[in-house]
Amino acid sequence: MDVVSYRTLEPFTTKDGSTIREYLHTPAQSLAEATLAPGQSTERHYHAVSEEIYLLVEGGGTMELDGASREVREGDAVLIPPGAWHEITAGPEGVRLLCCCVPPYSHDDTYFA
Template sequence: MTLNQLSEQPPFTTKDGSTIRSILDRTNAPVQNQSLAEATVPIGRPTERHYHKLSEEFYFILEGQGTMEINGEERPVTVGDAILIPPGAWHQITATQTLRFLCCCAPPYSHEDTFFV
């Protein structure tokens, strides 16, 4: 059995500029096909607009508010919102209040699958 405690996971900064704590991924569990992380974006800050060639992502907003942009379409996001980001979709999230959200990627998140401009 694998059981990881969020508070024991060290934070790191992804290529898009968000602060992530991996809950379950290839670095801390025998994960093959997905990853789950907690992301934080400070108030007034956007992530860098990017896309993933392979990974499909889900965001689930736990705290805060912001604006989600996917392929040029913008929508406000708040606690309880679930967001689908298809592979290849350009996306960016901006915090109007500090955001904390879960991010699930399949296949698992990797820096090598994050592309800009």
Template structure:
């Protein structure tokens, strides 16, 4: 059985500029096909616009609010919102207030699967 606590996971900065803590992924558990992380973007900050060739992502907003952009379509997001980011979709999230959200990727997040303009 694998049980990990978020508080014990060290934060790191992803290739797109967000700060995340892996909850479960290939680096800390015997995970095969997905990853789960907590991400934070400070008020006034944003992730660098990017896409993933392989990974489908879900964002689930826990705290704060901001604007999500996927392939040019923009929407205000806040606590309780779940966002689907298909593989190959250009995306960024801008924080009006500090955002804290869960990010699930399948297959698991990899720096090598993050592409920029």
């Protein structure tokens, strides 16, 4: 049984600029927690292969997906299909979200304009 504790996870910065702690990374999927400080944005990017789901667990901000923007907040889930350009900008309280990627997150599958 794989059980991972938040207290043991080392944060690192992804290519898009968010700070994440990766809970689990298997050949099939990955689950990580990302945080952005108030006003901080990820760099607009896409993943050619991975589908992502963002689940906001604290705070909120503005989510842009393929040119459409909307406010998102704690409790919202966002589906990001492969190939969809996306960016999230934290609101005044910052944002903390869980990111599930299938197949798992890879720096090599992160593309910028």
